[in-house]
Amino acid sequence: MNDLTHFEVPLRQTPFHARTAVLNKLNRWGPWAGYMTALCFGDEAMEHTAIRNGASVYDLCPMVKYRVTGAEAAAFLDRLTIRNAGKLPVGSVHYTVWCDDEGRVLDDGTLFRHGVGDYLICCQERHLPWLLASSAGYDVAVREVTEEVAALSLQGPCSASVLDAAGFDVWGLKPFRMVRFAFQGGKVTVSRTGFTGDLGYELWMEPAQALPFWDHLFASGAPWGIRPIGTDALNLARIEAGFIITNMDFIPADQALREDRARSPFELGLDWMIDWDKGHFTGRRALLAEKEAGSDWALVGLDVPGNISAEGSILYHGKKREAGFVTAAAWSPSVKRSVALAQVEAKYRKGDDLWVEIYALRELQYVKLMLPVTVVERPFFNPARKRATPPGRF
Amino acid sequence: MIYDAVIIGAGHNGLVAACYLAKAGMKVCVVEKNDWVGGAAVSRSLYPGFTYSNCSYVSSLFRPEIMRDLELPKHGLQILPYEGGAVFTEGGGYLGMFRDHDANRREFARHSRHDAEAYDRYSRDVLRFCRFIRPMLMRTPPDPSSFKPRDIAELIWLGRKMGEMSERQMADMVRFWTMSISDFLDEYFEHPVIKAYLAVSAIIGTALGPMSPGSAYVLLHHYMGDVDGNVGAWGFARGGMGSITQALARSLAAAGGEIRNGSGVESVIVKNGHAQGVVLSNGDEVRGKRVISNMDVKRTFLKHVAEDQLPGDFVKRVKAFKIRGSSGKLNIALDSAPVFPALPEGAPNLKGDLHFTDSIEKMERAYDDWKAGHFSRDPFQDVMIPTMIDPTMTPPGKHFMSCFVQYAPPKIEGREWSDADRDAFGQTCLDQIEKYSPGFKNRVLHVEVRTPRELEAEVGLTEGNIFQGELTFDQLLFNRPVPGYAQYRSPIKGLWMCGSSTHPGGGVMGAPGRNAAAQVLREAKLPNRMSDAYAVL
The missing domain is CATH 2.40.30.110 (Aminomethyltransferase beta-barrel domains)
Incomplete structure (x- = not known):
């Protein structure tokens, strides 16, 4: 496959595919954002048990990612999202959503602040035109970097022990904070985040590190029964955690054919994130009106x-x-x-x-x-x- | 013998109307000037062993409700969705289209990452307009000046549909109906070739350029159909477009209807202000209680009805009805599959629509030639090779290529087309294909070149306009074909219209035929067993 023959492989393989393909005994794959993703490796109940009992690994690579950099990155993200991105400390993460002018949710995602003017948005849907249009007038650059970052989600009550055994001391790492470690000449970022409602971490690296890192992690985690999990087990865990997924629990406003299908942060129970005092943000006027009138x-x-x-x-x-x-x-x-x-x-x-x-x-x-x-x-x-x-x- | 209905023209709409009336128990007779049926939806064998869809060439608009009601699948109709599509660009590149969503996104991203992610929003917005317009296709437009309960009810229905929209959505839609496709696409996309591909549907069959206001609506007209629920998708009728009208003819025969081929209508018999049948060019009379014309409105009323039978204002309006021809067609028998070196081996794109116009500016320049009374020097072509999918139209390994060409004016600098003009037009198109597919001309076994002159002479489409009248906003809904006569009736009692000159317009859709039949049955107080329109998405 080259640039022109991409159509031969409409579902791409993630940087971890060489490992996940071997472990996927059922050969059960599903599409996620243009990648093939394991739905179940062999036994959904055992995979769910790994999340709640030991340590589980989920391949996060297909998650859509945008890097926002520049002197006014914080101001831009404050304008874009409903939460206060400027107050997010460097080295921290928060869950957030962004809305259209009518205050209807376009997507939710996690926002990582890597530097004063360096953020990463991780989300379900694609938004480049919206992000670029919204950035007009701000000194920022927005770039889609999905394929430049490989990521795993390590979740389960033993996940800190596994990381410790792998040489990453995360004992002091608080929820929604991240820390960077050296790994084989490169860097791996560990954030204490996840989608299971349990103790867990997300591990971010360059695609070239993917396979050595996987091998190292699985070797280190063997005593705790570390196990790859598919989307089915993860979905069960996220329902238990009460988390919502774009295009499963709500339709993004820019995809809704019926105007009445779009939902506001109030209607999704996410209004607690709105920072009314940070200044104007997209959708604020409509949301203020909804706050008065009800949803x-x-x-x-x-x-x-x-x-x-x-x-x-x-x-x-x-x-x-x-x-x-x-x-x-x-x-x-x-x-x-x-x-x-x-x-x-x-x-x-x-x-x-x-x-x-x-x-x-x-x-x-x-x-x-x-x-x-x-x-x-x-x-x-x-x-x-x-x-x-x-x-x-x- | 006096028929309940005499239908002029065995095109798809005439046959659809005839089928519905026959199924409701009427004695119907369809009269057709050609020795074959089908009008502009035909499969013709013009070279031994090859079948050509030599007029219309793809299907999407034909209403699935009609296929069901008239049992067309039982009578042999199969619609095959097609894959792919491509625009070849100057310099040896291309933009491909793919049915797979992710493949299509990556292909767009090869040209613009922005546009790759803008496409879903664009599709969403166009689908919203489809959801509004589609339910109107199989409804008779209300007469806004009438106080009949039915018209008022229909206006209320329309008002309610508008009321479901937010102010912003309504504003967007009104803009869309009236703006140019070029301006509309500029709001979403940045890359010229992506815009050029998406603009195609806005110019096909219309004497507008992509920068003409009103062209955006034409895009919607091509987008609101579907293949088995896949809105916007297009397909081939297996065996060529004639399979649609052949299935209709068989359905008509099964319902007891008749078709008389080989002699066209000379005039409509009108006595005491009431249509009573037709006189054929061979002198035969076919009597009927009502006459339903599937010919375009100009041909019907300016050529086959005595002017003194018609109100002057109506005649004036009919004369002013815009029906400008804009297109021509090449039908080509190929000895072997053409090769387009730009495409990688195994690419599915040849199984779809192929274009050689890589910017909207070029399309507009092609239109400029039309305005000056010439065919385009660098024309826009919508090229299809149905035999990439359909095994029934040629011997194995051979291919039929359909080239729809814009722009071709109804007259060359105000004079009639000559054979030399036609041949030069054909050569221009072949040269263009050769440029992107070296050796193409050596594969050609036979070419049929059709200019507006041939389309008018054979199919009967005035000026060669494929839609029986342009789809501009002034000629849509209750203004189609002329104000006051949008409900399939004419000023002459018993003379009805059922062709694409009526609402909702052209394309192999069948909706005008069905709507006309519904009105005829209503007036005759006969039961109407038509399926309700299906839900859209």
């Missing part, structure tokens, strides 16, 4: 009776009137209950008289269930080990 929708966590996943279900008020829909659901092994994320009309956000209609598959035959649900706080699974510094030694 149409709400994103809620649900506790669902029984043991059947409510995936793809419709919610009703009083069993009759459609009130919303489930965007993600699972039986949670970690909290031993059936949980769901759902969008509901704002007036039903408290969950009174809210019901879910589930089609339960029992030996090739669907059985309709109508079950009362309860709105509960997220995360559904929220272990203290996630926040503990230093983390537990195992």
